[in-house]
Amino acid sequence: MIRAIRAEWTKLMSVRSTAVALLAVFSFTVLIGYLSAQGGHGNANDAPRTVDHFSFVHRELSGDGSVTARVAQQKDSAPWAKSGVVIKASTVSGSSYVALMVTPDHGVRMLADAKTEATGEGDTAAPVWLRLTRAGREITGYESADGRAWRKVGTLTARALPARAQAGLFVASHGRMHERLVGPGEIVGGFRPTTGQAVFDHVTLAPAGASAPDDWTLTDVAEAPVTHGPPAEIRTASESPGTLRRAGGTFTVTGSGDLGRIGIAGVGSELHGFDRVKDSLSGAQFGMIAAIALGVLAMTSEYRTGTIRTTFGASPRRARVLAAKAVVLAGTVFPMGLAAAVTTLLLTRPIQRRNGMGPPVNPDPSLSDPTVLRAVVGTAATLALVALLSLGVGVLLRRTAGAVILLFGVFLVVPIVAQVSSVDVNNWVNRATPIAGLAIRHTMHLLGDSTSPWGGFAVLCGYTAVALGAAFWVQGRRDA
Structure with a gap:
């Protein structure tokens, strides 16, 4: 087998079209x-991004002290819905605060003035005990599973807390994106507010201050309406204000809105409607053109020139010949595709930032991120699979023109026609044909995505396996 691979490598590298095709794989993908990236522009980072909108059940806290509560239950109204305790300068939106909260999907978080953050241990969810202890402007947060053994979350500094601050319970639930695909590439929608709910018990405030122990007040901390910029839309309030129901020492609170800023404590998690990695790797669809040509020519050129007889004469085991061709082909296309994907990601990253599509709304992609690495390596693997699929088709048809026309139709013409037809047809093509392999580039799920990254990649693997399997079977049963 090693001799066969060496022979196929020498043969492939001696053909001038091989270097041209590999260069085209790289050039098309990068260009x-x-x-x-040059043509994409955004303004999401230009709009206000600080959010301070929630239901606040509070009492006065004079000087240093603490507020403690157990979040007994929390409604999973949104991944970053927040329920917890907060010490705030006043009930005015934008006033200084430190909050300690639990979320349905992201554990315990601590936040100060939408600027600094601390994270609790593990994926803690309700029920959980929370405590904030004030010492001047420094506030320390603690979490506990049983109210006896406490674990420090962090110590954060508030921007400006008066001697008489407000402390108590809060509930917030950010809006969700609602979109509808009305045509290929045409999306309509907006933000739909959600209402969070939490049940608190074992609520204590020390020292109690001048107010009576039961003198808790519900305030809707609300911002002034903001009418410009996409991120401001997460400020959309609930259609109804927050509510408070008390039964002895149990507080049931509902509320909407959010607390923090984009990139801190999950604010803006529903706003990331631009996949920077997918956009950077958009050239892979054109790099496939060169991969198709290389895969087809790796076999049909020998049929056209008649050298296939010499090849089979030197190595009568045809399955071994085809396997060697497949190994050599994948071994040349994959590293070239990987180099192209990495180069493109690094090249486009500063351009996207310059065009307003960078942090904090759209974080910089990093190869240390497993999702980004999967997209980059997967793109190279997709190009290699397309080349192998083309090799199999080349064996079956034995004609360069016929194989190239067929594959160009599958990978280029059919997707274009599907895009201008119905949504259902477009989704089916992107989910059930070999073009589904390009889904491996996605690093987030957006409306219009027809399949998951690994699901689409599996579809392409299936087509490639069928084509190569048929090629092995046919080649072993016919004359050269």
Whole structure:
């Protein structure tokens, strides 16, 4: 097998079209990705991004002290819905605060003035005990599973807390994106407010201050309406204000809104409607053109020139010949595709930032991120699979023109026609044909995505396996 691989490697590298095709794989992928980044612009980072909107059940806290509560239950109204305790300068939106909260999907978080954050241990969810202890402007947060053994979350400094601050319970639940695909590439929608709910018990405030122990007040901390910029839309309030129901020492609180800023404590988690990695790797669809040509020519060129007889004469075991071709082909296309994907990602990252599509709304992609690494390596693997699929088709048809026309139709013409037809047809093509393999580039799920990254990649693997399997079977049963 090693001799067969060496022979196929020498043969492939001796053909001038091989170098041209590999260069085209790299060039198309990088060039189209570069042009896509140059043409993309956004203004999400230009709008206000600080959010301070929630239901606040509070009493006065004079001087240093603490507020403690157990979040007994929390409604999973949104991944970053927040319920917990807060010490705030006043009930005015934008006044200084430190909050300690639990979320349905992201554990315990501590936040000060939408600027600094601390994270609790593990994926803690309700029920959980929370405590904030004030010492001047420094506030320390603690969490506990049983109210006896406490674990420090962190110590954060508030911007400005008066001697008489407000302390108590809060509930917030950010809006969810609601979108509808009305045509291929045409999306309508907006933000739909959600209402969070939490049940608190074992609520204590020390020292109690001048107010009576039961003198808790519900205030809707609400911002002034903001009418510009996409991120401001997360400020959309609930259609109804927050509510408070008490039964002895148990508080049931509902509320909407959010607390923090984009990139801190999950604010803006529903706003990331631009996949920077997918956009950077958009040129892979054109790099496939060169991969198709290389895969087809790796086999049909020998049929056209008649050298296939010499090949089979030197190595009568045809399955071994085809396997060697597949190994060599994948071994050349994959590293070239990987180099192209990495180059494109690094090249487009500063361009996207410059065009307003960078942090905090759209964080910089990093190869240390497993999701980004999967997209980059997966793109290279997709190009290699397309080349192997083309090799199999080349064996079956034995004609360069016929194989190239067929594959160009599958990978280029059919997707274009599907895009201008119905949504259902477009989704089916992107989910059930070999083009589904390009879903491996996605690093977030957006409306219009027809399949998951690994699901689409599996579809392409299936088509490639069928094509190569048929090629092995046919080649072993016919004349050269």
